[in-house]
Amino acid sequence: MTNRKRINISVDEAQYRRLQALQVKYGFKNVCELARAMLNVLTQYTDAAATRRRKPASVGDDILDMFNDLGDWEATPENVQPPARRRRTTSKD
Numbered sequence: 001m002t003n004r005k006r007i008n009i010s011v012d013e014a015q016y017r018r019l020q021a022l023q024v025k026y027g028f029k030n031v032c033e034l035a036r037a038m039l040n041v042l043t044q045y046t047d048a049a050a051t052r053r054r055k056p057a058s059v060g061d062d063i064l065d066m067f068n069d070l071g072d073w074e075a076t077p078e079n080v081q082p083p084a085r086r087r088r089t090t091s092k093d
Contacts (some may be wrong), residue, residue, distance in 0.1 A: 009035075 028034040
């Protein structure tokens with residue numbers, strides 16, 4: 001048997017009714033099982049997020065990145081200008 005710890009929480013009546021509705025909707029045995037599942041999801045998410053952390057960018061860095069992204073685009077591939085279109089002329093007789 002694993003070493004388990006208890007967490008004692010209290011919620012207001014409205015929140016408990018919402019949790020009961022979620023429990024029924026998603027097929028959990030009871031609200032406690034739903035709460036354990038939510039805690040498992042939270043801890044798994046934070047564990048995964050901790051492994052892929054990146055250096056937080058400043059707002060100035062974000063703005064520079066946006067301008068650099070916009071400045072790298074080319075109107076045409078490799079700056080080759082498309083041939084000029086000639087307008088069709090209708091001959092009037």
